[in-house]
Amino acid sequence: MSAPGQAVGEGPVVQLRRFSKWYGDVVAVSDLSFELRPGVTGLLGPNGAGKTTTLKAICGLVHPSQGEVLLFGRPIHRDPMLYRAIGVVPDGDRLYPRLTIRSYVRLHAELQGLPDPGAASERAIAEVDLAPLAERRLKGLSKGERQRTKVAGAIVHQPALLILDEPMTGMDPGQRARFIELVRLIGTAGVTVLVSSHILAEVERLASQILVLVGGRLAASGDYHAIRDLMADQPRTVMVKAADVRRLAPGLIGLPSTVAVEVDGDALRARTRSVEAFATALPRLARDQGATLREVRTTDESLEQVFHYLVGRR
Amino acid sequence: MSNPAPTAPAGTIYDRGYRHYEGPREGRGRRVRAIVVAGVRRALGLKRNWKTKVIPWGLLVLAFGPVFAFIGVRVLVGEAVGEFLGYGRYLRIVAGLLLLFAATAGPELLCPDRRQNVLALVFTRPVTRLDYLLAKLAALLLVVGLIAVVPLLVLFLGNTLTADSAATYLRENLDDLGRILLAGGALTVFYSVVALAAASLTDRRALATAGLLGVLLGSSALANILFFTTRFDGRRWFALLSLGGAPGRFVDWLFGDGFDPGTLAQQAGITGPAYLAEMGVVVAVAGGVLAWRVLRLRP
Numbered sequence: 205m206s207a208p209g210q211a212v213g214e215g216p217v218v219q220l221r222r223f224s225k226w227y228g229d230v231v232a233v234s235d236l237s238f239e240l241r242p243g244v245t246g247l248l249g250p251n252g253a254g255k256t257t258t259l260k261a262i263c264g265l266v267h268p269s270q271g272e273v274l275l276f277g278r279p280i281h282r283d284p285m286l287y288r289a290i291g292v293v294p295d296g297d298r299l300y301p302r303l304t305i306r307s308y309v310r311l312h313a314e315l316q317g318l319p320d321p322g323a324a325s326e327r328a329i330a331e332v333d334l335a336p337l338a339e340r341r342l343k344g345l346s347k348g349e350r351q352r353t354k355v356a357g358a359i360v361h362q363p364a365l366l367i368l369d370e371p372m373t374g375m376d377p378g379q380r381a382r383f384i385e386l387v388r389l390i391g392t393a394g395v396t397v398l399v400s401s402h403i404l405a406e407v408e409r410l411a412s413q414i415l416v417l418v419g420g421r422l423a424a425s426g427d428y429h430a431i432r433d434l435m436a437d438q439p440r441t442v443m444v445k446a447a448d449v450r451r452l453a454p455g456l457i458g459l460p461s462t463v464a465v466e467v468d469g470d471a472l473r474a475r476t477r478s479v480e481a482f483a484t485a486l487p488r489l490a491r492d493q494g495a496t497l498r499e500v501r502t503t504d505e506s507l508e509q510v511f512h513y514l515v516g517r518r
Numbered sequence: 519m520s521n522p523a524p525t526a527p528a529g530t531i532y533d534r535g536y537r538h539y540e541g542p543r544e545g546r547g548r549r550v551r552a553i554v555v556a557g558v559r560r561a562l563g564l565k566r567n568w569k570t571k572v573i574p575w576g577l578l579v580l581a582f583g584p585v586f587a588f589i590g591v592r593v594l595v596g597e598a599v600g601e602f603l604g605y606g607r608y609l610r611i612v613a614g615l616l617l618l619f620a621a622t623a624g625p626e627l628l629c630p631d632r633r634q635n636v637l638a639l640v641f642t643r644p645v646t647r648l649d650y651l652l653a654k655l656a657a658l659l660l661v662v663g664l665i666a667v668v669p670l671l672v673l674f675l676g677n678t679l680t681a682d683s684a685a686t687y688l689r690e691n692l693d694d695l696g697r698i699l700l701a702g703g704a705l706t707v708f709y710s711v712v713a714l715a716a717a718s719l720t721d722r723r724a725l726a727t728a729g730l731l732g733v734l735l736g737s738s739a740l741a742n743i744l745f746f747t748t749r750f751d752g753r754r755w756f757a758l759l760s761l762g763g764a765p766g767r768f769v770d771w772l773f774g775d776g777f778d779p780g781t782l783a784q785q786a787g788i789t790g791p792a793y794l795a796e797m798g799v800v801v802a803v804a805g806g807v808l809a810w811r812v813l814r815l816r817p
Contacts, residue, residue, distance in 0.1 A: 260817075263638075263642050264641075264642070265638060265641065265642065265816070265817050266816070284644050284645070284646050285644050286644075287642055287643050287644040287645075288543060288644050290642065292638070292639075292642035294635075294638040294639065294642070294817075296635055298634070298635045298636045298638055298639050299634070299636065299639075300630075300634065300636060301634065302566050302567075302570075307565070311552060311556060312639075312643065314548065314549065314551075314552035315549050315552055315553070315640070315643040315644070315645055316543070316549075316643060316644065317543035317544040317545065317548050317549055317644065318539075318543065318544070319541070319542055319543070319544055324539075354639075357639065361539055362537060362538050362539035363538070363539075364538050393537060393538070394538070395538065
């Protein structure tokens with residue numbers, strides 16, 4: 205659902221404006237500003253970076269020490285009805301152990317005031333593949349099953365904003381794959397999804413938009429490929445496969461932007477500060493040296509590489 | 519010549535994709551009711567294993583058992599059996615059960631939510647802290663009222679139906695019905711609010727239960743020690759220090775049952791309204807503590 209007074213796509217769903225939070229002398233988050241729009245966004249950061257504080261502020265569970273946090277243009281701590289549009293999966297084991305999956309999800313449907321909580325909870329349980337276990341008590345479930353139960357409770361009212369804090373903890377690879385598919389589907393449907401995770405490979409599959417927090421500050425935001433492009437001082441690795449790849453090495457090392465060249469069999473790895481200059485020069489060199497190019501690709505475009513760069517440069 | 523009827527499509531693909539829910543929602547009452555129902559179930563151990571049922575259902579059996587036994591005797595013997603199970607006397611007995619029941623059910627309602635870290639799940643739903651507080655209080659009032667009021671109503675009904683003339687009994691004892699509701703209501707509110715206040719101070723159920731019993735019973739012991747070991751004119755007011763004794767003394771006064779000879783209550787000579795006022799002050803203070811603790815809960 206869209207929040208009251210704002211249609212989906214009308215404006216940013218979440219806005220943090222110069223948000224700071226401190227506990228006594230400890231600054232958890234400092235001067236954080238960003239916006240979230242529909243689609244999936246990954247929230248990344250090392251331990252202690254302020255991810256949980258930021259998520260709690262968006263959920264209205266902590267009040268800003270400074271700045272403001274707006275959901276659908278309104279501060280959530282003054283408007284609990286905004287929770288009708290929000291689904292939250294907090295970190296850790298936050299469940300009533302003696303409830304069954306069905307009664308737990310139904311309770312959340314009732315707390316959301318859904319007119320048919322039974323049907324809504326059955327749909328949510330099915331979406332996280334827990335229908336066969338619906339009558340099992342939560343205390344007997346595996347960690348992955350408990351996580352999926354929490355997700356079912358968070359999506360039972362089909363929210364417009366979904367906040368997931370480490371949602372895939374404990375899931376096996378098959379469950380993770382299905383869960384990623386579900387989150388992508390939800391994001392594609394116009395829901396704003398914010399996923400915090402420390403497993404970068406999963407975030408990479410979930411979201412192209414990322415927010416990186418380091419030391420309580422925003423280190424980067426946006427499409428991580430674009431962020432990678434902005435890391436101009438960080439040489440990129442280009443792998444070249446060619447019939448006579450050794451012939452290319454002298455020419456490539458002579459380029460001003462090339463940092464290093466390494467030949468391994470029929471493959472060559474070049475470290476360059478300008479992929480563009482490299483890409484312009486390579487075909488000419490190959491023609492001059494009579495080398496037939498078979499494959500050219502960058503190999504360090506991963507989110508993990510971007511993340512480690514951002515964390516390491518502070 | 520008429521046009522041919524449009525033919526139904528040979529197949530349809532349904533879009534089962536995720537959609538936002540934009541339909542109607544029920545109001546605040548439904549949300550609060552969901553927490554109340556969950557609370558009542560938890561307090562009574564419903565839909566849980568047998569171990570969680572032992573204390574609440576054991577106390578319920580103790581509360582209702584004598585009532586049904588007495589009514590059975592009246593059915594067999596008739597009104598000749600008299601009223602050896604008077605309402606006031608019975609409520610005095612039940613007050614002890616109420617204390618135990620509230621001391622276990624109150625912490626059961628509040629403590630696990632904090633201990634099991636589920637508050638973040640509750641408060642990220644359209645539920646305010648006030649809703650949460652009122653729902654928990656309503657749940658405890660319901661289950662404590664089940665012991666404080668319902669057995670006496672059953673007893674009154676039984677006495678009426680087994681009397682030689684039900685109409686006469688009803689006419690002559692209608693005042694008792696009012697007393698049952700007043701005394702039962704007062705005890706229900708007193709024990710429920712005090713038990714939840716104790717539970718709001720810790721996330722450990724056993725600690726809350728022990729603390730509540732310790733304060734209520736300990737205060738009675740302290741009041742007795744102070745009254746019987748001191749000699750000055752105003753020492754009678756020490757009787758009001760007995761927080762655990764106030765409900766029973768109010769009940770005795772309300773039903774016209776005299777205080778037991780030689781006891782602090784009998785020697786202090788303080789009457790029922792003072793004990794009712796004392797209960798009111800305790801409820802107000804406990805309610806303040808409860809509200810202060812719950813309304814500023816941070817998951």
